[in-house]
Amino acid sequence: xxxxxxxxxxxxxxxxxxxxxxxxxxxxxxxxxxxxxxxxxxxxxxxxxxxxxxxxxxxxxxxxxxxxxxxxxxxxxxxxxxxxxxxxxxxxxxxxxxxxxxxxxxxxxxxxxxxxxxxxxxxxxxxxxxxxxxxxxxxxxxxxxxxxxxxxxxxxxxxxxxxxxxxxxxxxxxxxxxxxxxxxxxxxxxxxxxxxxxxxxxxxxxxxxxxxxxxxxxxxxxxxxxxxxxxxxxxxxxxxxxxxxxxxxxxxxxxxxxxxxxxxxxxxxxxxxxxxxxxxxxxxxxxxxxxxxxxxxxxxxxxxxxxxxxxxxxxxxxxxxxxxxxxxxxxxxxxxxxxxxxxxxxxxxxxxxxxxxxxxxxxxxxxxxxxxxxxxxxxxxxxxxxxxxxxxxxxxxxxxxxxxxxxxxxxxxxxxxxxxxxxxxxxxxxxxxxxxxxxxxxxxxxxxxxxxxxxxxxxxxxxxxxxxxxxxxxxxxxxxxxxxxxxxxxxxxxxxxx
Amino acid sequence: xxxxxxxxxxxxxxxxxxxxxxxxxxxxxxxxxxxxxxxxxxxxxxxxxxxxxxxxxxxxxxxxxxxxxxxxxxxxxxxxxxxxxxxxxxxxxxxxxxxxxxxxxxxxxxxxxxxxxxxxxxxxxxxxxxxxxxxxxxxxxxxxxxxxxxxxxxxxxxxxxxxxxxxxxxxxxxxxxxxxxxxxxxxxxxxxxxxxxxxxxxxxxxxxxxxxxxxxxxxxxxxxxxxxxxxxxxxxxxxxxxxxxxxxxxxxxxxxxxxxxxxxxxxxxxxxxxxxxxxxxxxxxxxxxxxxxxxxxxxxxxxxxxxxxxxxxxxxxxxxxxxxxxxxxxxxxxxxxxxxxxxxxxxxxxxxxxxxxxxxxxxxxxxxxxxxxxxxxxxxxxxxxxxxxxxxxxxxxxxxxxxxxxxxxxxxxxxxxxxxxxxxxxxxxxxxxxxxxxxxxxxxxxxxxxxxxxxxxxxxxxxxxxxxxxxxxxxxxxxxxxxxxxxxxxxxxxxxxx
Numbered sequence: 001x002x003x004x005x006x007x008x009x010x011x012x013x014x015x016x017x018x019x020x021x022x023x024x025x026x027x028x029x030x031x032x033x034x035x036x037x038x039x040x041x042x043x044x045x046x047x048x049x050x051x052x053x054x055x056x057x058x059x060x061x062x063x064x065x066x067x068x069x070x071x072x073x074x075x076x077x078x079x080x081x082x083x084x085x086x087x088x089x090x091x092x093x094x095x096x097x098x099x100x101x102x103x104x105x106x107x108x109x110x111x112x113x114x115x116x117x118x119x120x121x122x123x124x125x126x127x128x129x130x131x132x133x134x135x136x137x138x139x140x141x142x143x144x145x146x147x148x149x150x151x152x153x154x155x156x157x158x159x160x161x162x163x164x165x166x167x168x169x170x171x172x173x174x175x176x177x178x179x180x181x182x183x184x185x186x187x188x189x190x191x192x193x194x195x196x197x198x199x200x201x202x203x204x205x206x207x208x209x210x211x212x213x214x215x216x217x218x219x220x221x222x223x224x225x226x227x228x229x230x231x232x233x234x235x236x237x238x239x240x241x242x243x244x245x246x247x248x249x250x251x252x253x254x255x256x257x258x259x260x261x262x263x264x265x266x267x268x269x270x271x272x273x274x275x276x277x278x279x280x281x282x283x284x285x286x287x288x289x290x291x292x293x294x295x296x297x298x299x300x301x302x303x304x305x306x307x308x309x310x311x312x313x314x315x316x317x318x319x320x321x322x323x324x325x326x327x328x329x330x331x332x333x334x335x336x337x338x339x340x341x342x343x344x345x346x347x348x349x350x351x352x353x354x355x356x357x358x359x360x361x362x363x364x365x366x367x368x369x370x371x372x373x374x375x376x377x378x379x380x381x382x383x384x385x386x387x388x389x390x391x392x393x394x395x396x397x398x399x400x401x402x403x404x405x406x407x408x409x410x411x412x413x414x415x416x417x418x419x420x421x422x423x424x425x426x427x428x429x430x431x432x433x434x435x436x437x438x439x440x441x442x443x444x445x446x447x448x449x450x451x452x453x454x455x456x457x458x459x460x461x462x463x464x465x466x467x468x469x470x471x472x473x474x475x476x477x478x479x480x481x482x483x484x485x486x487x488x489x490x491x492x493x494x495x496x497x498x
Numbered sequence: 499x500x501x502x503x504x505x506x507x508x509x510x511x512x513x514x515x516x517x518x519x520x521x522x523x524x525x526x527x528x529x530x531x532x533x534x535x536x537x538x539x540x541x542x543x544x545x546x547x548x549x550x551x552x553x554x555x556x557x558x559x560x561x562x563x564x565x566x567x568x569x570x571x572x573x574x575x576x577x578x579x580x581x582x583x584x585x586x587x588x589x590x591x592x593x594x595x596x597x598x599x600x601x602x603x604x605x606x607x608x609x610x611x612x613x614x615x616x617x618x619x620x621x622x623x624x625x626x627x628x629x630x631x632x633x634x635x636x637x638x639x640x641x642x643x644x645x646x647x648x649x650x651x652x653x654x655x656x657x658x659x660x661x662x663x664x665x666x667x668x669x670x671x672x673x674x675x676x677x678x679x680x681x682x683x684x685x686x687x688x689x690x691x692x693x694x695x696x697x698x699x700x701x702x703x704x705x706x707x708x709x710x711x712x713x714x715x716x717x718x719x720x721x722x723x724x725x726x727x728x729x730x731x732x733x734x735x736x737x738x739x740x741x742x743x744x745x746x747x748x749x750x751x752x753x754x755x756x757x758x759x760x761x762x763x764x765x766x767x768x769x770x771x772x773x774x775x776x777x778x779x780x781x782x783x784x785x786x787x788x789x790x791x792x793x794x795x796x797x798x799x800x801x802x803x804x805x806x807x808x809x810x811x812x813x814x815x816x817x818x819x820x821x822x823x824x825x826x827x828x829x830x831x832x833x834x835x836x837x838x839x840x841x842x843x844x845x846x847x848x849x850x851x852x853x854x855x856x857x858x859x860x861x862x863x864x865x866x867x868x869x870x871x872x873x874x875x876x877x878x879x880x881x882x883x884x885x886x887x888x889x890x891x892x893x894x895x896x897x898x899x900x901x902x903x904x905x906x907x908x909x910x911x912x913x914x915x916x917x918x919x920x921x922x923x924x925x926x927x928x929x930x931x932x933x934x935x936x937x938x939x940x941x942x943x944x945x946x947x948x949x950x951x952x953x954x955x956x957x958x959x960x961x962x963x964x965x966x967x968x969x970x971x972x973x974x975x976x977x978x979x980x981x982x983x984x985x986x987x988x989x990x991x992x993x994x995x996x
Contacts, residue, residue, distance in 0.1 A: 007921075077736065105602050238574075238603065238604065
């Protein structure tokens with residue numbers, strides 16, 4: 001971006017968003033033009049990045065001329081007009097995204113067109129490959145490389161904190177690059193960060209994985225697919241996610257994964273609403289995997305309520321440790337054993353789920369988790385009771401006698417975020433009852449934690465407005481779900497997780 | 499827009515593009531969040547506009563909290579997902595566009611979705627009405643109010659400079675609000691500005707039109723449809739123009755037009771390529787007009803080569819004056835008489851074209867033009883010879899003996915813009931031969947003017963690369979038009995005129 005006075009732009013016959021060519025001594029740069037009415041004639045405003053690239057100093061005189069727009073803009077226009085893009089064209093677009101040659105407007109048009117026209121399997125493949133090429137890749141010099149990925153959408157899903165150590169405890173290699181929360185109360189990287197640093201430099205990952213067979217690091221620190229963050233910047237405000245498949249696949253490929261189990265939670269309030277939708281996505285994952293010589297199996301999992309009893313980084317890390325130690329949540333150990341079990345069966349074992357359960361029961365998974373924590377620079381002696389949530393809390397009373405009938409996951413997420421997650425690691429929600437459990441009117445049904453009294457107050461206000469947990473004698477007791485008397489904008493929340 | 503440090507944003511659980519609520523004393527504002535890694539924790543960067551609105555001073559302490567996103571974002575998402583928008587929703591979107599509540603990303607997604615899914619007649623109507631509501635409107639307290647509009651796309655089209663005075667000379671009212679060039683070498687406002695100021699304040703237009711029956715002013719100075727400029731900012735880099743109809747219609751409505759003739763030039767290189775396409779557009783214009791109680795007729799006109807012999811503000815103003823004086827270009831007077839004639843016939847006259855020709859022949863149109871020039875503050879005594887193009891020029895020699903077979907209008911535009919149009923009013927191209935005219939190898943075929951020797955040089959380079967005029971004995975002598983041996987991005991240029 002470069003900012004130019006309106007008159008200068010007119011003299012050059014260029015408009016906002018046109019490209020201009022800057023030349024200073026023997027260096028040059030092509031920038032996207034931004035026209036300002038306030039700019040001074042004959043002066044140019046450039047970002048530090050550009051100044052650095054050109055070796056500019058304040059007051060320097062530079063040569064400016066109109067430049068051709070990048071070819072990738074023509075290809076974006078083709079996609080907008082409904083054409084299928086060839087791999088070569090997709091590579092040019094992704095390359096220009098990473099080089100910051102495209103403006104927000106152009107990027108938004110591309111992502112919108114991908115969403116509307118759909119992305120063919122050939123395009124998904126090309127997008128994935130281009131995203132791999134534009135970032136770093138790791139080769140661990142061993143095979144197989146296992147991985148587990150969840151497409152997300154269910155709060156409290158700390159399953160990776162169990163699957164990675166279970167799989168590594170069986171002697172397999174599972175280098176997990178994970179993400180931070182975008183719209184959720186915690187991403188795997190946020191949870192793991194409670195136990196150990198996740199911002200692990202690229203060069204150290206290799207050693208860690210060779211020593212302990214696993215890692216759980218933040219993908220952002222290793223620059224695996226830099227295009228992805230740039231696409232997310234645009235997908236997020238538009239609440240569309242056409243790049244889900246290439247985003248996930250490119251990261252798996254960059255980590256050299258050979259066998260992957262993909263978790264697809266299904267629930268009315270999850271990202272995927274129906275089994276049919278999940279099956280379609282699973283087929284796409286599997287086919288895409290085969291194009292990358294990667295064996296993929298998918299698990300459609302229960303996604304109607306939070307996983308386990310805890311939501312928020314510290315609370316979730318604590319529950320994961322408790323569960324690895326043999327206590328904790330039945331759901332959580334069942335889900336982790338199922339997913340790890342699928343990986344084991346892909347490796348030729350029989351009854352993988354039981355094998356995974358045994359690894360947990362014998363304490364081997366906890367032991368491995370402590371090795372991973374230590375390898376990443378955390379305290380291997382950490383115990384669940386060391387993990388203390390925010391000091392402010394509020395107990396939400398059950399509104400009636402009866403049973404928990406329904407969780408509105410998206411409202412749970414809103415309350416948890418209002419309480420301060422994911423940045424405030426001690427914030428979150430602890431559930432005392434889940435679907436089917438009895439509750440008593442006025443008795444605590446769940447507890448909201450926060451590090452800050454004012455955030456707790458905001459969260460409680462949200463809670464009272466949203467009532468995210470439904471209680472009744474049985475489903476259907478009250479047939480009316482919502483009454484609408486005037487046109488309203490539907491409340492749609494968007495789940496963006498990677 | 500407000501810029502916040504990454505850590506502060508994390509503490510608030512907000513992401514880039516989220517809305518945040520700023521409160522300072524008793525004032526407040528909702529801004530679009532921009533996250534910066536360079537920002538200082540606890541500090542906020544705001545634009546002058548926002549600071550002014552809140553009465554902020556440097557160093558002031560303000561309250562910041564997350565805000566709901568504007569409802570219009572939900573409606574944009576609906577359009578992205580292929581839904582038809584109700585008038586109410588469209589009004590909310592246009593309102594938020596004008597209030598700057600939407601980011602470039604959101605605006606780009608909306609415009610892209612309009613382009614891909616198409617815009618229904620109901621949506622066009624609602625967009626037009628919303629654009630009228632969001633700007634100023636003029637009421638001249640008389641009827642009928644006539645108007646002429648060209649959808650553009652042909653270089654050198656100075657027809658409005660003839661139609662307005664012809665129509666006003668017959669006693670009718672024709673207040674023309676016109677636009678400046680966006681991608682062309684000259685817009686009507688640029689041409690008229692050679693003869694008189696076009697930046698006429700809103701309050702003065704009424705008086706001018708009441709006195710002389712016409713004006714030719716720049717629409718931008720009277721804030722008729724402020725949403726339009728904001729949409730154009732996004733349409734331009736994307737090279738799509740889904741808002742053509744509402745943009746034009748809203749401006750006609752804001753001027754109170756009752757009878758409009760719309761010029762639709764057709765040619766391979768014009769905006770509209772085929773008669774069928776032109777007929778569709780004409781039907782849409784007519785139907786849309788009826789929804790606004792506006793009588794519209796359309797004229798499909800010859801658009802295969804520049805209109806007349808001159809391209810560029812000064813050259814075109816000169817040609818218009820010459821033609822009004824009875825000399826000048828046959829094409830130009832024919833086109834103007836046809837369009838004015840349609841308006842006369844809409845008023846009940848017979849043989850409108852002849853009536854228009856007579857008005858020119860008797861000097862009444864020129865006389866009226868001088869009145870308009872004087873009313874807007876120009877020199878009514880101006881003569882064609884007072885209008886002097888740039889002092890640097892280059893005569894392009896005919897490449898062979900033969901006849902002019904073809905103009906590549908888009909390449910003509912590129913050369914004219916390289917020479918400095920539209921900002922440099924003296925820049926442009928004067929043609930010595932048009933389609934069918936004989937040329938002699940090496941003799942001047944056209945002349946490129948510029949105010950600057952270096953721009954002329956650039957224009958000549960363009961000229962030599964593009965060869966925008968084809969010469970041959972007859973069409974089909976050389977059957978090969980272009981040979982393509984390797985994949986190339988097709989050269990598509992985009993015409994954006996309003």
